[in-house]
Amino acid sequence: MADALLLKALRSKPKVINLSGKKLEKVPRLIGKLNCVLQLQLKNNSLKTLPAEFSELSQLEVLNIGNNLLEDLPEALIDCIGLLKLHAFSNKIYTLNPKVLSSLRSLTLLNLNHNKLKGIPPEICRLVNLQHLSLDNNELEELPFEMCALRSLKELHCADNLLTSLPLEFGYLVNLEKCYVQKNKLKELPESIGKCYKLRVLDIAANEMRIFPTEFASLPLKELYCEENPLLQHIPVHSVQEEEVLSLKEICARFVMRELKDRSPYLCRAIKHYPNIREMLAQSSKCAVCDESFLNTWLECVRFVDAHKILKTANATGSVPLRALLCSYKCFNVKGHDYYGVAFP
Incomplete structure (x- = not known):
């Protein structure tokens, strides 16, 4: 059936071909003859690989291979250097071929949701034009710091993974506008996130967050989702101050x-x-x-700010705990500030 469709397509030289849901186990090698195709839909099949003839699709811009049986990004994509959007969601991908990643430098969108990824290779930094990266529902425990070199990235989705932290260099994502990292195991956000001056939407719901970074209030957030986190509460308790002994x-x-x-x-x-x-x-x-x-943190404190008034978010209400660092108990005892010492249970 697929061969017949491609033979028919050869005559009309279409820009878009849809072979979704055709129960394909292989893509016919005839596909290489359709070098005029701009968009190719292959989702909802049983594909485990792509034929070498894919290298002939020099004008291909959009490829959807979602919901198949792929375990890696096929090497046949190495020559698809003009590819702009790649949808590879709902496969069995557990690794990403560094050679393939390095060749797809024109990509603006990469969708790898619902796979079995445990890690992202450092070659992700080669995707210099990437604006939208989706890694939801994988098995990621960390993100490589090289990912922070994606200066064009505007939207990052990493929900439903096993992340315990984000790279310290996260602030280099200066064009990031939306970040979705809900349902992970994040205990804190990197201090450098305060440098993401375009960040408008941040979803960190259902993590293990207790406090936010010191420069968090400087972010231009419009939406903040932080429910289901064990955030610090404003409950003053008596404490005994230790004697200051600096090294x-x-x-x-x-x-x-x-x-x-x-x-x-x-x-x-x-x-x-x-x-x-x-x-x-x-x-x-x-x-x-x-x-x-x-040099070294002497006293970690917390300041409770109004999410609506100070952070200026449209959706979040109530107080949000922001980290504050003090150099001494002398400063902590100065009257007039609104910093509280952090009491650990």
Whole structure:
């Protein structure tokens, strides 16, 4: 049946071919003769691979191979360098061929929902034009930091996986507008997410979140979904303050950073010759009260903000806990701030 359809198509040179739901176990090799095709639908069949003749489909832009029996992205796609949209949902894909990923640099959309992926190869960074990445309902435990090089990415779907964290470099996704990571095992979001200045929709419902990053309030969120998380509650309890004992390393680091802030001529010149120290100081934090820099977190606090007034979300209401870092109990005891110490059960 498929051969007959393709033979008929040869005469009319169509731009779109639909072979969905034809009970195909193989794609006829005749497909290579249809090098004029722009869109090819092969979903809802029993395909385990694609023929080598796919390399002749030089103009193919949209391919749907969803709901088949594929276990990897077929190598036949390596030469489909003009492919813009690839739908490979509901297969049995457990790995992604790095060679295939590296060749699909024109992709703007990649849909791998409902597969058996346990990991994403670092070659994902080669998809420099990717705007929409869908990985829902897989078995992912982590995402590679190389994924954060996808500067064109606007929409990320990773719901229903096994993620315990997101890459520390997440903030490099500067064009990300929508992020769906609900139903995972996330305990926190990376601090760098505050650099995602275009993020409008964030769904982190049904995770293990207790608190949000320090710069979370700076995000331009319109929608925030965070229900079914064990978020910190505003329930003041009495606590005993420990005596402050800073390490010599911490004392020296704070002194150097204070001098650099005041533009000490000697230290500004000397620090150029110590790249390891510069790298170490680059990991410092700023006290939410005095605004001075410190190296190691001394006191983790929380500030409860109104989701509607401060975050300006249209859907979320009530208070949301944001992380705040303080450099000392001296700052914590300053009157007038709204930071609370975090009490762990």
